Amino acid sequence: MSVAPGQQDQRSKAVLRPNIKEIFLLVTGILMLVNIYMIFMVAPTDANLGNVQRVFYFHFPMAIMSFLAFFTVFVAGALYLVRRESRWDNLSYAAAEVGVIFITLTLLTGVIWAKPVWGAWWLWTPRLTTTLILWLIYVAYMMIRAYAPNQSKAAVYGSVMGLIGFIDVLIVYFSVEWWPGIHPAPVVGPLAESDSLESTMRGVLGFSFLSFIFLLVYLVWERVSLRSTEDNVKSLRFSLRRSRAGAAAGE
Amino acid sequence: MTDFLRPVGVLVWKDIVLELRSRELVVSMLVFGLMLVVVFNFALSVTPQRVATVAPGILWASFAFAGVLAMSRAFAREREQGGLDGLLLTPVSRDSIFLGKAASIFIFMVLVEAILLPIFAGLMGFSAVSFALVLTIVLATAGFAIVGALFAAIAVQTKSREILLPVLFFPVILPVIVGAVEATKLAIGGESVVGIGHWLPLIGAFDAVFLVICPWVFSLVVEE
Numbered sequence: 001m002s003v004a005p006g007q008q009d010q011r012s013k014a015v016l017r018p019n020i021k022e023i024f025l026l027v028t029g030i031l032m033l034v035n036i037y038m039i040f041m042v043a044p045t046d047a048n049l050g051n052v053q054r055v056f057y058f059h060f061p062m063a064i065m066s067f068l069a070f071f072t073v074f075v076a077g078a079l080y081l082v083r084r085e086s087r088w089d090n091l092s093y094a095a096a097e098v099g100v101i102f103i104t105l106t107l108l109t110g111v112i113w114a115k116p117v118w119g120a121w122w123l124w125t126p127r128l129t130t131t132l133i134l135w136l137i138y139v140a141y142m143m144i145r146a147y148a149p150n151q152s153k154a155a156v157y158g159s160v161m162g163l164i165g166f167i168d169v170l171i172v173y174f175s176v177e178w179w180p181g182i183h184p185a186p187v188v189g190p191l192a193e194s195d196s197l198e199s200t201m202r203g204v205l206g207f208s209f210l211s212f213i214f215l216l217v218y219l220v221w222e223r224v225s226l227r228s229t230e231d232n233v234k235s236l237r238f239s240l241r242r243s244r245a246g247a248a249a250g251e
Numbered sequence: 252m253t254d255f256l257r258p259v260g261v262l263v264w265k266d267i268v269l270e271l272r273s274r275e276l277v278v279s280m281l282v283f284g285l286m287l288v289v290v291f292n293f294a295l296s297v298t299p300q301r302v303a304t305v306a307p308g309i310l311w312a313s314f315a316f317a318g319v320l321a322m323s324r325a326f327a328r329e330r331e332q333g334g335l336d337g338l339l340l341t342p343v344s345r346d347s348i349f350l351g352k353a354a355s356i357f358i359f360m361v362l363v364e365a366i367l368l369p370i371f372a373g374l375m376g377f378s379a380v381s382f383a384l385v386l387t388i389v390l391a392t393a394g395f396a397i398v399g400a401l402f403a404a405i406a407v408q409t410k411s412r413e414i415l416l417p418v419l420f421f422p423v424i425l426p427v428i429v430g431a432v433e434a435t436k437l438a439i440g441g442e443s444v445v446g447i448g449h450w451l452p453l454i455g456a457f458d459a460v461f462l463v464i465c466p467w468v469f470s471l472v473v474e475e
Binding site for chain 1: 398401405408409410411415418419421422423425426429430433449450453456457460461464468471472
């Protein structure tokens with residue numbers, strides 16, 4: 001079977017690429033271990049909230065990472081719709097998957113934090129409601145892609161959902177902010193807290209941010225390369241089937 | 252301009268004629284909407300004291316769920332006999348096709364809402380005669396129709412068809428539902444259009460934004 005020049009290119013690149021990616025993984029792993037050590041050992045215990053406050057060092061960076069991921073979905077999706085290059089769709093899809101994981105963890109860690117602090121698992125505050133809607137929109141994004149008739153349709157539907165979802169979230173935020181059924185955010189909300197954050201806490205939070213950015217980039221990177229491998233396998237399988245069919249026809 | 256609007260009118264007329272002959276959509280929307288009121292009545296145990304707070308929610312939940320029927324039928328009908336392919340082959344801009352579909356969803360929804368609203372008002376005991384309420388219903392239904400037409404066009408092409416539509420539609424339409432419920436609450440309370448404040452501009456802004464985006468992405472969604 002002959003190998004197309006494009007595939008050969010990708011193979012020679014594939015020899016080089018893992019090295020950079022593996023180094024990045026190593027750095028991310030070390031950062032993450034140090035981060036966990038800092039969160040549990042270095043950061044002082046909160047005077048009012050106690051140990052449960054430590055979940056905040058995971059919760060807040062993960063929330064911001066999911067927003068970054070969804071912004072990537074929006075930008076890469078729009079670029080795909082304009083340029084029609086599959087790498088933009090791969091990026092968009094990878095960012096959406098990673099974003100859904102991060103936002104799910106954000107909701108879960110938020111719930112863990114809310115029960116002891118607010119006395120309720122969930123309050124319908126604008127921020128919480130918007131986050132839940134965000135989660136629903138990107139779960140719908142995953143569904144729309146899964147049920148699409150083929151991959152190019154999935155890419156278009158996904159990009160459209162990423163575009164509309166992102167714009168919609170801005171309007172959702174205003175609508176729930178103005179909603180009178182919602183009480184103002186409790187005094188211990190993330191924003192109220194960051195003002196009063198002690199300097200060691202702020203340092204730990206900053207470090208946590210850094211390690212989560214590395215984790216986000218690594219996960220998206222890994223997912224994109226996995227996806228291009230999937231594409232390669234698919235096209236190899238296709239050309240193999242075609243050459244077999246050709247051989248069968250030759251006999 | 253007439254070149255652009257004429258196909259829209261033709262498409263809408265075609266859907267109306269189809270509906271006049273089959274009479275399947277509007278009747279099922281009406282019955283479904285009424286049934287939802289009965290269900291909510293028991294689920295929320297509506298008492299005269301609670302009507303003012305509960306009625307707008309029931310009203311819009313019924314409108315929204317009944318509206319989903321109109322949306323899913325709009326493209327399911329086209330798909331059955333390959334009508335959508337035929338539509339796309341005609342020398343008509345995709346924007347016109349989209350607007351024609353959105354307009355026919357809008358018309359069917361408004362028709363059903365116009366019949367349901369007085370019945371609701373009678374059952375729940377509030378006054379439906381209010382310009383603010385009518386304006387809210389028209390603006391919110393326009394938002395439903397625009398976003399619904401796009402997601403119906405997507406959902407009908409997927410493996411799961413109509414099942415996917417509500418899952419896609421409801422998270423995105425949420426700001427309109429919030430705005431419509433709050434505006435209705437105020438309108439039933441006797442507020443004029445001015446008294447409703449930022450809810451109508453919110454719904455209007457939603458309509459305007461998606462009226463620009465949806466026709467464009469529709470042309471990308473239906474292309475082969």
